Amino acid sequence: MKAVTTLSRIVALSAAFASPSYAYQAGDIIVRAGATTVEPQESSDAIALNGSTLSLAGGNTHLTVDSNTQLGLTFSYVLDKHWAIELLAATPFSHTAAATGELAGLDIARVKQLPPTLSAIYYFNNSGKFKPYLGAGINYTIFFDEKINSQADAALEGLGLTGAKVSLDDSWGAALQIGADYMIDDNWLLNASIRWIDIDSKATIKFDGGHQLSSDVAIDPYVYTLAIGYKF
Template sequence: MKMLKAAAYVVTGVSLSFSALAYEAGDWIVRAGVTQVAPDESSSVVSVNGDNGAALGTNSGVGVDNDEQLGLNIQYMLNKQWGVELLAATPFKHKVNGTGDLAGLDIGEGKQLPPTLSAVYYFDTGSAFMPYFGAGINYTVFFDAEPSDSLKSALGASKMKMDDSIGLAVQVGVDYKINTHWLVNASVRKIDIETDATIDLSNGDRVDVNVDIDPYVYTLSVGYVF
């Protein structure tokens, strides 16, 4: 009987400890860590002077490389299972290169910030592992786009522009609660990002391409609950 009582106390204590780790309405969660943006891109054919111009090869296109930066997010819990999260980061910098008929061509580079607002739902596991699913909207701001030196010298490229993007975002992730305040987090997002890129040439022509960047965004971070 004493052993059964002791076991019951242990189970109750574990249950209470897991309950203490659960989020509550009004909790704020701040996370910081490493975020990688890995484009899953595709593009239109690269053309001169838009739809009415000439294509630069029937299989021409562009690719965008990966980048890693400091990822930040803040989340407010509406109740034990639902929260609202804002994703931010230091600016990501991506190189743009030719593909297909333009393979090996250094086109340029640009920076972007992808703030994303999501609703997040936590699954009740009764443990320190707290998996969640999120969905929301992303607005990506492109800036400091610049054609490469080789494009400047070969074609007289003077200016490169990448349009801002708005699209949907989904994510899956997990928090592991170390104690009532500290946690570690891992998440994967898929974000719908599309941009029209243009490069002005010295002869008055304009190079155009539409790029679906659609990156996977991977994050490892440490968080604190207020």
């Protein structure tokens, strides 16, 4: 009987080593890399000149912001079988701010941004290959390398507005996400996620002589990611 018991333990132990362990455990680190697209769902106040709404023949003029795709990176630290902390990073996103209304089609400026986001992640099913999750956290978006478009610069100079310098305020905001990991084996995984990030900024163009154009912009993008990851 002792021999049978010993043999059964050896078989069980062998099976445990032979079977992949798909469960995340406290202390695991998960690194993911892939394509991340920022798709703004922007709205903005009418562009103001020296504080007064800029009205043209077609009505008030607003700003719109285009989409951009870059390399996205996430780093997760597993706290227990359900919870993890995740940091989102990326190579800089580049966006064009264009005018609407009477000035539709006029690219105003280009700007780069980085949106580091720290989130708490809750996994619904930690033991299987497919691991859906929800996340919530905080985002800090850094805008930099703002440049006026040459076409817009020429148009503004024609109005007597020279020396244009563009700036966008950095933003703090909430971030929500839904996603899932799919384990290829006990280390490699595929990931897909959708985020919504609250990004509010003030865009300002200052000119020689103290004149300025400004607009408050709610960018509020959806952020889509497809990535491959590795669990350490």
